[in-house]
Every structure is written in structure tokens, then in C-alpha cells.
Amino acid sequence: MTILPIHPAENASPEALVAFLRQCREAARSDGQARLVSISLKVGALDPLAVLEAIFEAGELHFYAERPNIQTAIAGAEAVLTHEAEGPERFASVRRFIDDTLARTIAVGDVDAPFGGPHFFTAFGFLDNVEPGEAFPAARVFVPRWQVARAGDVTTAVANLLVAPDADLASLAERVWRAHGKFHHFDYGTQAAGGGSSANDTAKPGVFHTTEVGDFRAAVAGGLAAIAGGAVKKIVLARAQDMRADAPLHPLTLLNGLRERFPECYSFSVANGRGHSFIGASPERLVRVSKGVLETEALAGSARRGTGASEDAALGAALIASEKDQREHRHVLDSIVRRLEPLGLAPQFSAKPGLRKLANVQHLHTPVTATMPEGVHLLDALARLHPTPAVGGSPREEAVARIRDLEGFPRGLYAGAIGWLNARGGGEFMVGIRSALVEGATARVYAGAGIVAGSDAEREFAETELKFRAMREALLA
Numbered sequence: 188m189t190i191l192p193i194h195p196a197e198n199a200s201p202e203a204l205v206a207f208l209r210q211c212r213e214a215a216r217s218d219g220q221a222r223l224v225s226i227s228l229k230v231g232a233l234d235p236l237a238v239l240e241a242i243f244e245a246g247e248l249h250f251y252a253e254r255p256n257i258q259t260a261i262a263g264a265e266a267v268l269t270h271e272a273e274g275p276e277r278f279a280s281v282r283r284f285i286d287d288t289l290a291r292t293i294a295v296g297d298v299d300a301p302f303g304g305p306h307f308f309t310a311f312g313f314l315d316n317v318e319p320g321e322a323f324p325a326a327r328v329f330v331p332r333w334q335v336a337r338a339g340d341v342t343t344a345v346a347n348l349l350v351a352p353d354a355d356l357a358s359l360a361e362r363v364w365r366a367h368g369k370f371h372h373f374d375y376g377t378q379a380a381g382g383g384s385s386a387n388d389t390a391k392p393g394v395f396h397t398t399e400v401g402d403f404r405a406a407v408a409g410g411l412a413a414i415a416g417g418a419v420k421k422i423v424l425a426r427a428q429d430m431r432a433d434a435p436l437h438p439l440t441l442l443n444g445l446r447e448r449f450p451e452c453y454s455f456s457v458a459n460g461r462g463h464s465f466i467g468a469s470p471e472r473l474v475r476v477s478k479g480v481l482e483t484e485a486l487a488g489s490a491r492r493g494t495g496a497s498e499d500a501a502l503g504a505a506l507i508a509s510e511k512d513q514r515e516h517r518h519v520l521d522s523i524v525r526r527l528e529p530l531g532l533a534p535q536f537s538a539k540p541g542l543r544k545l546a547n548v549q550h551l552h553t554p555v556t557a558t559m560p561e562g563v564h565l566l567d568a569l570a571r572l573h574p575t576p577a578v579g580g581s582p583r584e585e586a587v588a589r590i591r592d593l594e595g596f597p598r599g600l601y602a603g604a605i606g607w608l609n610a611r612g613g614g615e616f617m618v619g620i621r622s623a624l625v626e627g628a629t630a631r632v633y634a635g636a637g638i639v640a641g642s643d644a645e646r647e648f649a650e651t652e653l654k655f656r657a658m659r660e661a662l663l664a
Contacts (some may be wrong), residue, residue: 188292188293188294188305189293189294190294190295190298201361204363205357208350208363209356211224212350212354212356215350216352219352220291220352221349221354222291222292222293222349223267223291223330223347223350224348225292225293225295225298225305225345225346225347226345226346227294227296227298227300227303227304227344228296229297229342229343230342231342232337232340232342233337233342233344234260235251235253235261235262235335235336236251236253236260236262236454239251239262239439239456240440240443242264244264245460245462246460247264247265247458248264248265248266248458249262249263249264249265249456249458250310250329250331250456250457250607251263251439251442251455252453252454252606252615252617253446255451256451258337259337260336261302261334261335261337261607262335262336263306264331264332264333265331265332266331266332267347267349268288268330268349269328270328271325272284272324272325273315273326274315274325277311277315277325277326278311278566278570279570280326281307281309281311281326281328282564282567285307285566288305292305292610294610301336301341302338302343302345302609303343304345304609304610304611305330305334305347306334306345306607306608306610307328307329308328308329308330308331308457309326309328309605309606310323310326310457310465310619311326311569311573311603311605312326312598312600313578313598313602313603313619314587314591317597318597321599322459322465322599322626327459330347332347332348333345333347334346334347346363394663395430395659396430396431396432397428397430398428398431399427400426400428400429400595401594402595403426403647404644404645406594406595407638407644407647407648409593410422410424410589410593410638410642411638411642411644414638414639418589419582419585419586420518420581420639421515421518421576421581421639422593423576423579423586423636424590424594424635424638425594425634425651426633426634426651426655427596427631428631428632428655429629429631430623430630430631430632433628434628435627436628436629438456438464439456439466441662442454442455442456442466445466445468445658445661445662446468447664448468448660448664449468449470449621449657451545452468452469452621453467453468453469453470453471453472453617454467454468455468455469455605462626462627463624463626464624464625464626465599465605465619465623465624465625466622467605467621468621468622468661469617469620469622470486470545470620471577471617471618472484472618473573473575473606473617474565474572474615474616475614476565476568476612476613478613480558480559481527481556481565481568482555482556483523483554483568484555485520485523485551485575486519486550486551487512487515487551487577487637488506488509488512488515488516488540488551489506489512489549489550489551490502490503490505490509490548490549491548492547492549499549502549503542503549507542507551511639511642512551514639516540516553518576518639520553520555521581522575522576522581522583523555523575526571527557527568527571527572529571530560530568530571531563532558532560533558534556534557535555535556536553536556537553540553541553547654547656547657548653564612565608565612565613565616566608569616573604574587578602578620580637598633600622601622601624602635603619604617604619605617620635632659634651634652634654634655635654636650
């Protein structure tokens with residue numbers, strides 16, 4: 188990526204913008220390849236979700252991710268570049284797309300600000316391939332036309348555009364100038380009235396009519412048979428429920444209910460531009476890379492929260508003492524270490540798991556860190572880690588191969604990898620759980636449980652019911 192020492196805010200005029208874009212067009216003409224031009228500016232405080240909601244269009248790609256409790260959020264919509272991939276090489280394919288794009292990128296402005304510069308918004312499905320008719324491809328990455336992000340007290344807006352060798356500079360400059368003015372003086376109400384599909388245009392559900400998909404108890408029985416036969420040590424099985432409202436649902440309204448109820452989780456929304464949005468509030472980080480340090484975690488083994496402090500502490504202590512849950516947790520941790528070591532990483536972690544307490548459930552939790560070796564990319568680690576035994580099973584290949592037939596429905600992005608990457612090699616991915624696929628008046632909601640020797644179908648059903656109940660309450664909020 189080429190970073191030019193030009194700051195748009197210091198020479199902000201349509202004429203200066205056209206002059207800059209002319210330089211970019213000359214660069215494109217030099218080798219006949221379009222340039223991605225990325226303009227970053229620090230702006231006044233904005234709520235990225237409110238911005239996205241105000242200009243939401245069902246026919247456009249969008250991406251949103253947030254950690255409400257640490258005041259970070261990023262949103263982007265519309266696509267200037269996009270790439271899809273499938274098969275075992277999908278992670279490598281996405282990396283090549285990003286590397287090729289950055290080699291032809293010109294960036295100006297507050298590129299070094301938090302979330303400055305172009306970002307690549309990405310969603311990988313649970314499996315390497317998808318079935319006909321699924322809402323999302325096995326892998327999609329896109330560069331948004333606009334992006335706004337908050338990190339603490341700093342809000343950064345980014346406009347991205349593609350400058351071709353024959354680009355019409357006047358129309359490009361006009362588009363960027365409008366975006367410049369929009370994010371410096373953003374009026375949520377005016378933007379919604381000006382063409383976006385406001386959340387007020389759709390219903391807030393008062394009730395859902397729920398239909399179970401598949402037969403979870405039979406799936407657990409099949410999983411236990413595979414364990415007893417020695418084929419797998421652990422298999423993660425999910426339930427799905429179709430929840431239908433009486434009127435169309437707005438995915439970002441539902442997402443706001445999730446982020447309000449689960450502020451300690453990753454809130455996310457990914458849209459396919461064809462009316463489907465995959466939303467959720469995931470408790471689980473898959474992988475994060477920042478300043479050359481990789482962070483991941485083992486999160487497996489669950490118990491409900493207590494109604495008071497004493498009951499909650501007792502349930503937590505019982506979870507820590509549970510041989511079954513400790514064994515399930517160790518499967519996940521061992522797999523993380525085993526899969527990262529071939530990349531030259533030396534994972535560091537505590538000897539015993541702690542507790543991660545969420546609004547409705549508590550989990551055994553072990554953070555893992557490692558220094559990234561030279562030449563190893565975040566997507567290299569992601570390809571090794573996904574899917575973890577926390578959402579697939581162990582051994583991974585044997586367990587994952589059985590899941591589709593046992594569950595009776597395609598997972599799509601459920602338990603997939605949802606995240607973003609920046610131009611500096613950093614980024615963050617979460618696991619797409621505690622989630623729902625929203626289309627029109629229907630939300631397909633997912634909840635899973637890890638099955639190991641000693642698992643009981645009724646207990647696992649009750650665990651998924653606990654997760655479903657929390658999702659329903661959040662979606663109805």
C-alpha cells in the first residue's frame with residue numbers, strides 16, 4: 188500500500204480532490220490496473236451502528252462488529268471490491284485477494300488513526316463448501332465504499348473508491364465530497380429519510396411463532412454412538428429454530444437488542460445484499476492479531492448462571508470441578524496448541540481454566556497468546572484454527588464430516604468465522620455463534636452443545652434451551 192503525505196482536511200476543496208484523483212488515475216494508466224483509493228479522516232463522535240441503520244439498504248453488502256463493553260465498533264457498507272472463494276484453499280484465496288488489492292492501493296489522510304485505512308470485511312462459512320441455495324458463500328471478502336469506526340473517544344471515517352485508467356474524475360470527486368460532508372455533519376434522521384431503509388419502517392416483533400428444525404435428541408444419540416465406537420472424542424451438535432414474526436424484521440433493530448443484552452460479547456451483522464443478514468452476539472473470539480501478537484482462547488464447558496450470588500458461585504465451582512466439562516475444555520485447548528505450532532507459534536496459557544461469566548451462561552475459559560513469526564499471516568492462523576473443537580469436535584475432520592447428516596440442516600455462517608483485516612496485517616475474527624439468519628419476517632436461530640462421553644441428551648437439550656431463551660428475549664427486546 189502506498190501512503191501519500193496528503194491530508195484531505197488541510198486542503199479540502201473539490202479542485203484539490205480532483206487533482207489528487209488525477210494522480211491516482213495516472214498511476215492506474217501506468218500499468219493498466221485500477222487503484223483502490225482510501226481516504227481516512229477523524230470525525231466527530233458517531234455511533235457506527237446508528238450510522239449503518241440510518242443508511243441501511245437491503246440490496247447492499249454490509250458488515251458490523253462491536254465490543255460494547257470496551258467501546259469499539261466498526262461498520263461498513265456497499266462494496267467497491269469483492270471476492271468469493273470455496274474449498275480447502277478459501278483462506279489462502281482471500282489472502283491473495285487482500286495482498287493483490289493492497290499492492291494497488293493509495294491511502295491518504297488519517298491512515299494511522301484507530302481503524303484508519305482500508306479494511307477487508309470477511310465471513311467464512313462453517314464448511315469449505317456450501318449447498319445450493321444457501322444465503323452466503325463459503326468465503327466472501329469485500330472492501331466497503333464507506334466505513335466508520337469508533338475506538339474509545341476516536342471516530343474514524345473512511346471512503347474507498349476504485350480509480351480505473353478511464354475513470355470519470357468529476358463524478359468520483361462528487362461522490363467523495365458528499366461522503367466527506369456526510370460524516371462530518373451526520374444527521375441520522377435526515378439520512379434515513381433520504382433513501383435508507385430505517386428500522387422504523389419494519390416491525391418490532393411482539394411475538395414469534397417458532398418451528399423446530401431437525402431432531403436434536405436423535406442427533407445427540409448419533410453423536411454418542413460415534414463416540415462409543417471410537418470415531419470421535421467430541422462432536423458439537425446444534426439445534427435450529429425458525430422464528431416467524433407477523434411483519435418484516437429489521438436485522439439491525441434485532442442486533443441492537445442483542446448488543447444491549449450481551450455487552451460483554453461481540454455483536455455482529457453481515458448482509459449478503461439479497462435480503463439476508465446474519466446477526467449475533469458471540470462470546471467467543473476466534474483469533475486477533477495486533478502489533479505482532481496473536482490472541483485466541485479456549486471456551487468450552489458450560490453452566491447456567493445462578494439467580495443469586497451464592498447459587499451463581501456454586502454453579503461456577505461445580506463447573507470447574509466437572510470432569511466431563513474439564514475434558515471437553517481440554518480437547519479445545521489441546522487442538523489450538525497443536526494447530527498453531529506448525530506455523531512456528533509457541534502458545535502461552537495458564538495451567539487451569541477460569542470462568543467467563545455472560546448474562547445467561549458461564550463457560551470454562553483459557554486465554555492463549557503467541558508471538559507471530561515473520562511471514563505468518565492472520566489468515567494462516569485462522570485457516571489452522573477454524574473450526575475449533577468448541578464448534579466442530581475432535582478429531583476435527585472426523586467430527587465435522589458427521590455434523591451435517593446428524594443435524595439435518597446446513598449451518599451456513601453459523602459457527603463460521605466473522606471478522607475484519609486491516610492493511611497492517613492486524614484484524615480480529617469471532618465465532619459466529621449465539622446467532623440468527625434474518626430474512627423478511629423470519630429469523631433462523633441457532634444454539635449448540637458439545638457432546639462427549641458421558642453427555643446426556645436431555646441435559647444438552649436443556650443447555651440449548653437456555654441459549655435459545657436468551658436469544659428470544661434479546662430479539663424481542
